[in-house]
Structures are given as C-alpha cells and as structure tokens.
Amino acid sequence: MPSAPTSDLESIRVKAENAISSFGGKVGRVDIVPVAFGLKSVNMIFIMDESKGSTETLENQISSIDNVNSVDVIDVRRALG
DSSP: OBSSTTSOHHHHHHHHHHHHHHHTOEEEEEEEEEEETTEEEEEEEEEOOGGGOOSHHHHHHHHTSTTBOOOOOOOOOOOOO
C-alpha cells in the first residue's frame, strides 16, 4: 500500500521488482488495484525458491521503499513439479 493517493505507483513497482529480483525471486504479475478514496495498491505475484524460507526479509526491504505504507503477504503456495 502506498502512503498516499498521490504516491508514484510506477516508482514503487520498479523498486519492489528490483527488491524481489535481488532477493532471488521473479515477478510474475503486477496489478494496480483501486482500494478506496482514490488510493490504489500495487499487488504483485512473485515466485521464489522455497529454500529462502520466510518472506519477512523481502517484506522489510519493500516496506523501506519511499512512499510505501505497508506490505502484506496474502497468499503463499508451494509449486510442485
């Protein structure tokens, strides 16, 4: 979630994708989703190696990006095959 409706979502997206890449992940999908009162969220689906363990380190990196108010992981799945 950005800190304000006027936050530069494209800049947040690029910096978050860079953080995911440096963490060893790969971005699969990015959606800009309306939340309320003009606020939009940047929703990202990414793939990472399970051996990395928790996403907490990555969440902290993304939280430190300028104009990012919060980061929530809403789904974790195991890929087989």
